[in-house]
Amino acid sequence: MIWDISPPVHAGTPVYPGDAPYTQRWTSTFGPDSPVQVSALGFSAHLGAHADAPLHWDPQGAAIGALALERFIGPCLLLTTTRPPGSLLVWEDLVGLVDLAELAPLPERILIRTWDPHAHDAPPEDTWRTPWSALAPELLDALAARGARLIGIDTPSIDPADSLTLPAHQAARRHGLVVLENLLLTDPPPGPYELIALPLRLTTAEASPVRAVLRPTASPEVC
Template sequence: MHSIDLTLTISGSTPSFPDSPKTQLISWSNIKEDGYNMELLFFSSHTGTHIDAPFHFVRNGLKINQIPLDRLIGKGILVKIHKPKNTAITKSDILLFEKNHGIIPSNSSVFFISGWIKNLQKKNYFKENPGLSVSAAKYLASKKINLVGIDSPSIDLGKDISFRVHNELSQNNILIVENLINLDKINSLTFDFSILPLKLKDATGSPVRAVAFCN
């Protein structure tokens, strides 16, 4: 079994969502003056490869520190549906995947390869990204899906400022992971994964270290 890192490196050049603070890693101490190196971290809890807790969109939703570990470690299903900019992955797309590869079981964790991550440093990354349609989100919610991941900055279309898919999934207690990388390096439709956030009290999200384990 080998591991595949699905995580963006967080640095000063990591793009931030519009209106979010720019990521900064600020030197605080150094070996010459203090005897050790240390830095301060300044960035949104939704920076880089990160997880959204339901509390991000639901008043009484599950918070990051309340997510059970068994929801963050498990088996994933890889769904490859490349879409051009401003185009949604639909319920019909998912049904076609199931026709060709088998039904996605209830309580699964589903990872979508859109191919959009290649545009990470482009100006349209946050504004024109593909995402899920509301019909696709409702279909996944009907299956009581555990987690939905995607290799784009948002599970919603970039142009959908009402966050309808975030709301649909969050209201159904479905975890959301965004900005995944290297999904195309996974060589099977199913794989083991670990997606571990910081245990931040009452937080809406957290950067994660996301890893796939493949044979």
């Protein structure tokens, strides 16, 4: 079984205010002179489920196409919180979800679901909604210290919507963490999985959409 954790992408897909929405135009359509259809696409690099590269928060950072693909494939642990929207998640919020003390080191990839289906009328992929829950930089410090190398979340950013200093992104920079944002984590139950979320090989871009999926695993390391 495969869990698709990528929000659908279309003209109505929410984007960060000011970012480029999804557009599509046909440059070739079926007709006497064309046996195929071809379209041209336009959108923000942060559309839908996406991976941030260091270039997003560091002017000297690597572009998304330069990152090792191994970071985006492998065992992961999906956790879910019940904190209200707008919360700043800390280490103690995760410790109560699973005995993380027994997971030493942690899986290299940690995904965090913050969306509570009982608290909202519409799924998160349908509506631009603020505030959202974000990650305290100390949480990233703790996860990195325990072996995490990729952090994923179901919100548009690991930082609060109104943040101008981006402390969580700066913590990711300090620890060399890969960041996945805007994942669709409403359906998979918490637990261990194999994550596959490959970005495009964009050589000058600060981010890339990904088609993120989870495959169940029986790995004893995270059961």
